[in-house]
Amino acid sequence: MATQEDEPGQPPALTSLSLAATAECITPKEQIITPFDVSGGTDEQGKLLAIDYDKIVGKFGATRIDKALLEKFERVTGQRPHRFLRRGIVFSHRELDTILDRYEKGLPFFLYTGRGPSSDSMHVGHAVPFEFTKWLQDVFDAPLVIMLTDDEKFLHSPKLKVEDVKRFTRQNAKDIIAVGFDLKKTFIFADFDYVKGALYENAIQIARRTTVSQIKGTFGFDDSNNIGEMVFPAIQSATAFATSFPHIFGSNKKKAASVPCLIPCAIDQDPYFRQCRDNAKQLGYIKPSLLHAVFLPALQGPGSKMSASVPDSGIFLNDTAKDIQKKVNKYAFSGGQDTVEKHRELGGRTKDDVPFQYLTFFMEDDEALEKIRADYEKGDLLTGELKKICIQELQSYVKGFQDRRTKVTDEVVDESMRERKLVFRGNFNPPEGDDEKRKRVKALKAELDKLEAEIKPSA
Amino acid sequence: MATQEDEPGQPPALTSLSLAATAECITPKEQIITPFDVSGGTDEQGKLLAIDYDKIVGKFGATRIDKALLEKFERVTGQRPHRFLRRGIVFSHRELDTILDRYEKGLPFFLYTGRGPSSDSMHVGHAVPFEFTKWLQDVFDAPLVIMLTDDEKFLHSPKLKVEDVKRFTRQNAKDIIAVGFDLKKTFIFADFDYVKGALYENAIQIARRTTVSQIKGTFGFDDSNNIGEMVFPAIQSATAFATSFPHIFGSNKKKAASVPCLIPCAIDQDPYFRQCRDNAKQLGYIKPSLLHAVFLPALQGPGSKMSASVPDSGIFLNDTAKDIQKKVNKYAFSGGQDTVEKHRELGGRTKDDVPFQYLTFFMEDDEALEKIRADYEKGDLLTGELKKICIQELQSYVKGFQDRRTKVTDEVVDESMRERKLVFRGNFNPPEGDDEKRKRVKALKAELDKLEAEIKPSA
Numbered sequence A, B: 001m002a003t004q005e006d007e008p009g010q011p012p013a014l015t016s017l018s019l020a021a022t023a024e025c026i027t028p029k030e031q032i033i034t035p036f037d038v039s040g041g042t043d044e045q046g047k048l049l050a051i052d053y054d055k056i057v058g059k060f061g062a063t064r065i066d067k068a069l070l071e072k073f074e075r076v077t078g079q080r081p082h083r084f085l086r087r088g089i090v091f092s093h094r095e096l097d098t099i100l101d102r103y104e105k106g107l108p109f110f111l112y113t114g115r116g117p118s119s120d121s122m123h124v125g126h127a128v129p130f131e132f133t134k135w136l137q138d139v140f141d142a143p144l145v146i147m148l149t150d151d152e153k154f155l156h157s158p159k160l161k162v163e164d165v166k167r168f169t170r171q172n173a174k175d176i177i178a179v180g181f182d183l184k185k186t187f188i189f190a191d192f193d194y195v196k197g198a199l200y201e202n203a204i205q206i207a208r209r210t211t212v213s214q215i216k217g218t219f220g221f222d223d224s225n226n227i228g229e230m231v232f233p234a235i236q237s238a239t240a241f242a243t244s245f246p247h248i249f250g251s252n253k254k255k256a257a258s259v260p261c262l263i264p265c266a267i268d269q270d271p272y273f274r275q276c277r278d279n280a281k282q283l284g285y286i287k288p289s290l291l292h293a294v295f296l297p298a299l300q301g302p303g304s305k306m307s308a309s310v311p312d313s314g315i316f317l318n319d320t321a322k323d324i325q326k327k328v329n330k331y332a333f334s335g336g337q338d339t340v341e342k343h344r345e346l347g348g349r350t351k352d353d354v355p356f357q358y359l360t361f362f363m364e365d366d367e368a369l370e371k372i373r374a375d376y377e378k379g380d381l382l383t384g385e386l387k388k389i390c391i392q393e394l395q396s397y398v399k400g401f402q403d404r405r406t407k408v409t410d411e412v413v414d415e416s417m418r419e420r421k422l423v424f425r426g427n428f429n430p431p432e433g434d435d436e437k438r439k440r441v442k443a444l445k446a447e448l449d450k451l452e453a454e455i456k457p458s459a
Helices: A053-060 A067-077 A096-105 A124-140 A150-155 A162-178 A197-208 A212-219 A227-238 A253-257 A267-283 A321-331 A340-346 A354-362 A366-378 A383-406 A410-416 A434-454 B053-060 B067-077 B096-105 B124-140 B150-155 B162-178 B197-208 B212-219 B227-238 B253-257 B267-283 B321-331 B340-346 B354-362 B366-378 B383-406 B410-416 B434-454
Strands: A032-034 A037-039 A090-094 A110-115 A144-148 A186-190 A261-266 A289-293 B032-034 B037-039 B090-094 B110-115 B144-148 B186-190 B261-266 B289-293
Touching: A032 A267, A053 A090, A053 A267, A067 A096, A090 A267, A096 A289, A110 A124, A124 A144, A124 A162, A124 A261, A124 A289, A124 A354, A124 A383, A144 A162, A150 A162, A150 A227, A150 B197, A162 A186, A162 A383, A162 A410, A186 A410, A197 A227, A197 A267, A197 B150, A197 B162, A197 B227, A212 A227, A212 A267, A212 B227, A227 A267, A227 B197, A227 B212, A227 B227, A261 A267, A267 A289, A321 A383, A354 A366, A354 A383, A366 A383, A434 B434, B032 B267, B053 B090, B053 B267, B067 B096, B090 B267, B096 B289, B110 B124, B124 B144, B124 B162, B124 B261, B124 B289, B124 B354, B124 B383, B144 B162, B150 B162, B150 B227, B162 B186, B162 B383, B162 B410, B186 B410, B197 B227, B197 B267, B212 B227, B212 B267, B227 B267, B261 B267, B267 B289, B321 B383, B354 B366, B354 B383, B366 B383
Parallel strands: A110 A144, A110 A261, A144 A186, A261 A289, B110 B144, B110 B261, B144 B186, B261 B289
Antiparallel strands: A032 A037, A090 A289, B032 B037, B090 B289
């Protein structure tokens, strides 16, 4: 429901700290949200409109996260909801409650998120779903799979070479690890390595049940799209099933089929999983649950999202403190008034103000944030002062990230991408125990004996 | 070119022993040849017409095999062309000459054929391309990959389960091995096992260069087809490139990219490889060469092909001697006359006669075959007598097959499907030599040490 104070075209998460606050476009023409196109549309004057998240939720058939669900979350997990949940940045879901029920009963489930590797460094917008996923992993002590869709990125980028996307993948994996995941319970994989065996079989199962018509309807494709783009949704869907990961959930398919997943992602990824949910039952699987996040707007303002290929659109995780200062001061769209006098008199508009919006994403302290909002709207806080706070917050966030990033060696990446057992709560498939190792020792010795017998003694 | 004696609607291979003989339909309406639909079309009276192979060659842009090419084949290989080549059963090609040139220069190439596993037993029609491929492997001493497209069969059969196609695959692999391939130079694989890594990467490369429009045009698909069917051609194409098999051709991609392949197949598979040839250059690969075979007609007569799902349409490789006798006597369409008297007077029509056509496929002796033809056409040989010869020939062929089949154990199947190096002429990537083995020994010992250090001493 829209409230009276709402300004048109503002993501609800950014208009206030209230979860219930929403927004409506006056003339919302052609808002498009697909994994390939995100735009709030334009008004009759051609002005870019902010994304109407309520409209998406309605269109997609998802459910707004309400107070009752957050209370259940806190009751079941004993944890205060993450600031993204408190502030409506993670604003919508599908069957989160069933996952909470499972958690309460001690039944296993897993987390699944991912990324299309598109440049050598991610931006802070990319970090949002990963930050949130890391928090979920800590709260639930659940195994996590992170899919790097190098194949998809290649299919959608006619100019990229396989080597390019593989390089992006490697770099992005380091960035993701630097978010702070517990690697004992995290499996990161690139499609070019891992699309095979159990995952491929699930993808083919889904592909047989998905017509070209359906994909066209869901993703806006046509006959000029390539056949790889057409089939990729089946691969992204297959990852939502535990049977695609025998090294984590065991090779007993029936047992693995009983383990559902929870997918934290940006709202544009929902179309993949709507189809996936439609197919789950036919395949004998449980529908995945979802948690949807809004987009971190570009520096240029609401109605857009940061783009990895446009350096000035966002703050990158490898930006220096100086870069951040410069970008925020130069590009960040302000909701302040033209002159100090006017600002003192009328106050700033936090709903349009990118630095303020970034603070809602990155500043942990609710009270401090609320004070900034009030002071800015009253005109007590000037645009330059607000930008300064935002710059400090971003610099601190990015520095923390970069410090962790330097510790991510190639060996750490290799290990995180190795097919192996994971350690997690209610682990029904414990990691390599001694019995397992003894079996392997036996096999290795047999192979050694055979080889050594075959090798001619060297001169 | 059609000759005067040609009867309408006869596959050229079956109308005479001459390679040049061809046929034309009087009113050839809607002949369809795709991997999913093979029909010579019908005339104005609705009568099933034989397949017009010349028309296919023209439409597909392939080249008829002529005398000069066969002479080159014999000169270069020192082998008399196989009866399928002599009799126009293998009747058309794409760039066979470049493969012959490579053979002459001692340059490597590989053979590639395959099958969509569709029932527990193959029929003799399925054996035709495999028989021919085995002969090519012997002549060329070339490595061979055999693709079992269990994924494609699953995608095109809404009622089959994965377990069904996997069972078919296993049974068909046994049948294929029983054809007599040299397993030291043969790698058999099922897509559900082997679509991954290098092959998947090549498939995605091809998929990016192939639009939905192109696939629709080539295969007659529409938006009601599933997305797996749409992408599968990329997988079948990727197998034509040596870089898809690092265990055979090494992991040096540049080196492997210089190894082209020759694909012996039934003509209906050509559409896959036309697209593959179009893509090869862009990928830095050499276009695959092809050899096309006609179809072995069903017992019911020309214009059809044997179907694995219609037992009475053909002779199966697990039929008993009695089954064969019964099927030929009961179902084989005859070109003989209605009465003995009329037959003696007018003679039989070998071009319509299924038993005679089968003899052209399976009887090795050209002179004996020519005598049968002449005697039958003169009326000296009766239908029953011709059928008897055909029955004996088929029984002998099938018995030889079955004897070899009993020796194909599960271990043999496992070994033939194991990713391993192969032994072949001009092998630039010799099978596990001592150096390789020493390297492996070193790696094994390192893993052993690590594991043994980790294992707690047992009580």
